[in-house]
Amino acid sequence: ELKVEQNPLFLSMQEGKNYTIYCNYSTTSDRLYWYRQDPGKSLESLFVLLSNGAVKQEGRLMASLDTKARLSTLHITAAVHDLSATYFCAVDFINQAGTALIFGKGTTLSVSS
């Protein structure tokens, strides 16, 4: 059974601080996805990590992938209030029938001044 585990599940940060969200998964996938979800809204794609060692950055967020360790990180630099949201990592679930994304439980981030 594919497992995707995120930690922490809840994160309260002060503005200007740095922090990292971790995503561990149990399959031998070489692709990992990060999504953002605001309350009551849909999922917004943040990063698509396609290979071992992939690193992508957008603004104050940077994501990396280590397929050997089955670990992805989402690093937040100098947090601002606008980053408050729930962040999901997701991994491809592949079987004979097809492929779909399986999500971690999500990390709810709250940034306060």
Add this chain to the structure above:
Amino acid sequence: DTEVTQTPKHLVMGMTNKKSLKCEQHMGHRAMYWYKQKAKKPPELMFVYSYEKLSINESVPSRFSPECPNSSLLNLHLHALQPEDSALYLCASSQELDRTEAFFGQGTRLTVV
């Protein structure tokens, strides 16, 4: 056009009603998905369609009936739902059923009374 459009945005239905959720994309994507998301939980995979054929059914109760009339449209027919089926229903599409980035619609907020 990078949008996945879902209608309606909100739906309230009784347990004896029949209703349908609709999803449309014009990106030429050949894989489409239905996910169900309860409050403060990750999206859970329900169905996967590839080239208009049902590829994955994650043991979803028969009161949920998917349909893919053509490559741009995906429906979810609802009948005799229970209050616990109240959730955000998300449609997504990806270019192929081969581990690619999924784009999500805005979702339909369903309330069963």
